[in-house]
Amino acid sequence: MKRASIVLVVSIFVALVLGWTIGSFFTGRNVEKVIASIPGSPIVVNAVYNKEHHSIVYSILNPGGTPLTIVNESFVFTPGKETKEKGYIVSHVPVHVNLPPGTITAVELKLKEGTEKLKLGDAVLATFTYVHPLSPDLYTVAHPFKMGVKAEKKEENKGGK
Amino acid sequence: MQRAVWWIALTLFSLTIAFGLFLMTASVAANPEAAAFILGLLGFWLFANRLIFGYGAISNTAEKVIEGEDVNREEIAEKVAKSPEAAKAQRLEELEVATLLSMWYGVLEPFKYAYYLGFFLLFLVAAFFELNILSSVIFGPVVEAVTLGAAVPTLLVWSLEWLARQQVSSALEKLLSKNA
Numbered sequence: 001m002k003r004a005s006i007v008l009v010v011s012i013f014v015a016l017v018l019g020w021t022i023g024s025f026f027t028g029r030n031v032e033k034v035i036a037s038i039p040g041s042p043i044v045v046n047a048v049y050n051k052e053h054h055s056i057v058y059s060i061l062n063p064g065g066t067p068l069t070i071v072n073e074s075f076v077f078t079p080g081k082e083t084k085e086k087g088y089i090v091s092h093v094p095v096h097v098n099l100p101p102g103t104i105t106a107v108e109l110k111l112k113e114g115t116e117k118l119k120l121g122d123a124v125l126a127t128f129t130y131v132h133p134l135s136p137d138l139y140t141v142a143h144p145f146k147m148g149v150k151a152e153k154k155e156e157n158k159g160g161k
Numbered sequence: 162m163q164r165a166v167w168w169i170a171l172t173l174f175s176l177t178i179a180f181g182l183f184l185m186t187a188s189v190a191a192n193p194e195a196a197a198f199i200l201g202l203l204g205f206w207l208f209a210n211r212l213i214f215g216y217g218a219i220s221n222t223a224e225k226v227i228e229g230e231d232v233n234r235e236e237i238a239e240k241v242a243k244s245p246e247a248a249k250a251q252r253l254e255e256l257e258v259a260t261l262l263s264m265w266y267g268v269l270e271p272f273k274y275a276y277y278l279g280f281f282l283l284f285l286v287a288a289f290f291e292l293n294i295l296s297s298v299i300f301g302p303v304v305e306a307v308t309l310g311a312a313v314p315t316l317l318v319w320s321l322e323w324l325a326r327q328q329v330s331s332a333l334e335k336l337l338s339k340n341a
Contacts, residue, residue: 003327004163004220008170011320018316022198022309029194029302 039132040064042099044143049118055110056124056145062099070097070130071138073109080121080147088112092129099130120148163224178313194306201283201310208276209314215240215269216321219262223328226258227335237261241268259332266329273322280315283308 040063047058062068074091090112099105109126111118118124127142182199206213218240225232238253239245241264248254253261287308290301 003331004324007320007324007327011316011323014316014320018309018312022312025305025309026192026194026198029192 036065036101037134038064039066039068039134040101041139042068042070042128042130042141044141045104047143047145049145049147050108051117053108053110054113054115054117055108056126058107058109058126058128058143059104060099060107060128061104062101064132065101066132066134067101068099068130068132070095070099070107070128072129073126074129075109075111075124075126077111077115078123078125080119080123082119083116083122085116085122088115118147122147194302197303197306198310201307202313203310205276205280205311206314208279209318212269212272212276212318213314213321215265215272216318216325219265219269219325220321220328222258223262223325223332226262226332227328232258234258234261237265241265257336259329259336262329262332266325273318276315276318280311283311 043061043063045059045061047056049056060070071094073093073095074089076087076089077085078087079085093110097105097107107128109124111124124145125142126145127140129138129140131138186195186199222232222237234254234256235245235248237258238248238251238256238261241253241261242248242251253264256264283304286295287304289295290297290304295301
């Protein structure tokens with residue numbers, strides 16, 4: 001009779017593991033569905049100036065579950081000390097860039113044609129207007145970009161200590 | 162005592178399954194995976210039924226033999242042969258019950274192999290989806306849910322087969338020690 005009870009114990013153990021797997025599978029699917037219905041706010045994780053195209057390439061992460069669409073871009077150019085260029089504003093350039101959920105997408109922002117290449121200290125404040133499928137509202141995200149600002153920040157931190 | 166435990170365990174198990182089915186049918190419309198799970202469970206149970214009840218009957222009869230209770234040989238002989246006439250023609254009722262049980266266990270072997278093959282193929286496809294060798298947003302979770310549903314009767318088949326094998330070997334040991 002000992003043998004039969006071993007079968008029972010092992011079977012109950014395997015059944016518990018199986019039930020656990022089934023339960024976590026369905027819980028996981030439900031959570032995935034809930035997350036997939038929540039729109040996220042895009043995050044600019046990196047911005048790089050492209051000298052050849054005279055444009056700034058933003059790496060934008062969509063952390064939510066729904067796709068987002070950038071419908072227009074605006075930016076304000078503020079000159080630094082080293083450039084002769086004057087400040088200018090370009091607003092509401094219509095674009096159509098899809099940001100798939102959970103991925104980083106490269107978005108190019110073309111600076112005004114015929115203007116000088118960016119120099120150290122020049123600042124570009126870009127504003128992206130985006131929409132998501134759950135409502136007709138427009139949302140914006142603004143990102144300040146300054147040429148060579150990253151290196152300066154690191155030095156400041158070192159000096160502060 | 163053991164029989165009581167067996168029946169209590171079976172009742173609890175059936176109640177759990179019934180309650181789970183009730184909960185899932187309530188949410189089938191929203192969850193295609195739940196429907197796939199139920200289809201996998203019922204569909205594989207259809208093929209596992211013969212094995213589950215076969216191995217269950219073998220274990221119960223073997224236990225009767227071990228405890229020295231009377232067993233109707235003709236009934237078991239009918240299960241081993243295809244028909245009562247075939248059983249008589251083969252003179253199966255002249256054999257010992259433990260011998261008949263081991264033959265009955267052997268009769269179920271091809272069905273067991275076919276069942277495990279079906280489950281393995283399904284499991285293979287589900288594993289391919291899980292490892293991203295195949296990928297589909299719609300079919301991946303559905304295949305996985307079918308596999309999980311199929312795993313329930315497969316677990317029953319596996320544990321009852323194991324139990325039947327042990328009980329039959331105990332019954333055979335008893336028979337051999339009596340003969341010796």
